[in-house]
Amino acid sequence: MQQLIFGLANGSIYALMALAIGMVSSTTGIVNFAHASVVMMGAMVSWWMMVIYGLSYIPALFVAIAVSIVLNIVMYETCVKKLGDLQDNVGWIITLFGASIILDNIARMLFGTEPQAFPYLFGGKMVTFFGANIMLHELMMITIAVVIGVVYQTIIKKTRFGRAVRAVAFRPATSELMGIKSEKIILSCFAMAGAVAAIGGALIAPITFASYTMTYSIGLKGFAAAVLGGFGNTKGAFIGGFILGLIEAFISIFVPAGIKDSISFVIMIIVIIFLPEGIMSAKFFNRNLSAAEKV
Amino acid sequence: MLKVDSLTIAYGKTEVVHHVSFDVKKGSVVTIAGANGAGKSTILNTIVGLHRSKEGSILYKGEDITRTAPDRLVSKGIRLVPEGRQIFAEHTVEENMLLGAYVEKDAKKIRDRMDQMYDRFPRLKERRKQIGGTLSGGEQQMLAIARALMTGPDLLILDEPSLGLAPIIVKDVFKLLTEIKQTGVTILLVEQMVDNALSISDYAYVLETGNIVFSGTKDEVKNSDDIVKAYLGNV
Numbered sequence A: 001m002q003q004l005i006f007g008l009a010n011g012s013i014y015a016l017m018a019l020a021i022g023m024v025s026s027t028t029g030i031v032n033f034a035h036a037s038v039v040m041m042g043a044m045v046s047w048w049m050m051v052i053y054g055l056s057y058i059p060a061l062f063v064a065i066a067v068s069i070v071l072n073i074v075m076y077e078t079c080v081k082k083l084g085d086l087q088d089n090v091g092w093i094i095t096l097f098g099a100s101i102i103l104d105n106i107a108r109m110l111f112g113t114e115p116q117a118f119p120y121l122f123g124g125k126m127v128t129f130f131g132a133n134i135m136l137h138e139l140m141m142i143t144i145a146v147v148i149g150v151v152y153q154t155i156i157k158k159t160r161f162g163r164a165v166r167a168v169a170f171r172p173a174t175s176e177l178m179g180i181k182s183e184k185i186i187l188s189c190f191a192m193a194g195a196v197a198a199i200g201g202a203l204i205a206p207i208t209f210a211s212y213t214m215t216y217s218i219g220l221k222g223f224a225a226a227v228l229g230g231f232g233n234t235k236g237a238f239i240g241g242f243i244l245g246l247i248e249a250f251i252s253i254f255v256p257a258g259i260k261d262s263i264s265f266v267i268m269i270i271v272i273i274f275l276p277e278g279i280m281s282a283k284f285f286n287r288n289l290s291a292a293e294k295v
Numbered sequence B: 001m002l003k004v005d006s007l008t009i010a011y012g013k014t015e016v017v018h019h020v021s022f023d024v025k026k027g028s029v030v031t032i033a034g035a036n037g038a039g040k041s042t043i044l045n046t047i048v049g050l051h052r053s054k055e056g057s058i059l060y061k062g063e064d065i066t067r068t069a070p071d072r073l074v075s076k077g078i079r080l081v082p083e084g085r086q087i088f089a090e091h092t093v094e095e096n097m098l099l100g101a102y103v104e105k106d107a108k109k110i111r112d113r114m115d116q117m118y119d120r121f122p123r124l125k126e127r128r129k130q131i132g133g134t135l136s137g138g139e140q141q142m143l144a145i146a147r148a149l150m151t152g153p154d155l156l157i158l159d160e161p162s163l164g165l166a167p168i169i170v171k172d173v174f175k176l177l178t179e180i181k182q183t184g185v186t187i188l189l190v191e192q193m194v195d196n197a198l199s200i201s202d203y204a205y206v207l208e209t210g211n212i213v214f215s216g217t218k219d220e221v222k223n224s225d226d227i228v229k230a231y232l233g234n235v
């Protein structure tokens, strides 16, 4: 039970990262390599607000969300939009990696190199859950991630904004003909991804400690989860995150911790080879769809 | 209604449309005939704001719209039915229609329009919960037109509406366009072969490699042997 919750809690962070990466890549076709750095920034800003300005967890998180949204918008304006047609060039690979290095170093200068303790939600209170001792914070991680995932899917499926996001993802030029400002939709997606980044950062920081390197390995696993789900498939990416967390948690019972981190990449490579479109493209998920529906 | 004056359009440094001028009078149907690659889509995309012209001007209802953004043009009453229909294949039929009404904020107006469209296109009503990609070519063309009509445009522009459709379906499409014309909508359309288009047109232009080489009424076109040979299959 403990392993299950632990796996799901870690998975919730991978899921949130993969979801945010998916939000951006579904509408722009790009992969935000700087996302992990924004997650880190979100955590660091939360920490700063709590330690330096004495805010409590939630208000600090709101400041971090605002900062991460701004960061992501600035990143879009400077690293992505200026490049013009993203189908024609891959300059964004360089600019976004660059942005990630810049963010990491800014964080190092501002906050120092020492990993900082970060408070748990509910002061680290433990609860007994099906006979196991579980930290309430971990249950909150899972709950918050699931709520965000469900809310996002509902927005995407049911609302006018969501219809427009899917339209821009599928045919940006035709969307313009409908009167949708593709650019505005893309900006909203970057902003939403920023908000999700800050939340993920503040949730994982108590476990990893807050530091400029806190998302180095988690970040890569977020990408692994995104690959698992299929880039641009936000639902798949989200589920991919949880699956990855679970697999890791259970495999770590049998293998030494050092090898644990490579597991996600072995899984990622296997998925890329056998299901290049992501796990959601597996037959199992598409039994009831006709070929045309998979366009 | 629409006055295009000396329009020059380029992709990068390559100029593909050269000083093209034409007029579309209110309530009329105007056809531009031209072979593949002549620059028809380029001109239409420029009118609706998807592409910037290099020189020249576009006037709509007397107003300069040369640099106006696509969403503003939709609100002003110009709609393009793009080449190849470009249905949102993963959206349902109803969602496609709602996307067509994206700039309309009044829910009741959207509902009324939708009902009108369903009256006119019972097939779309039957299939409103299906995703766009499952429709046949003809149904997709109907959906593309219905989607454009969702904002009640004054000027409907169609890029090769007969492309890839069986002759019998093409007849339906042009019958529909005649009906739309009768509701007072001005129509500009481009085609490679203009047999059907000409039968509903008041005026026609011929575009060759980015230049207008001929303009005239329906009868003037039919009396020009060269044009008949190049752009009419069987009249």
Ligand SMILES: Nc1ncnc2c1ncn2[C@@H]1O[C@H](COP(=O)(O)OP(=O)(O)O)[C@@H](O)[C@H]1O
Residues within 6 Å of the ligand: B011, B016, B034, B035, B036, B037, B038, B039, B040, B041, B042, B043
């Ligand atoms: N996106 C583009 N980039 C560069 N050249 C283009 C582009 N689209 C069209 N062209 C060129 O412009 C010319 C006119 O194309 P187009 O307007 O599509 O013609 P038509 O619609 O009459 O078939 C062609 O020579 C075509 O190769």
Ligand SMILES: [Mg+2]
Residues within 6 Å of the ligand: B037, B040, B041, B042, B083, B159
């Ligand atoms: Mg064309």
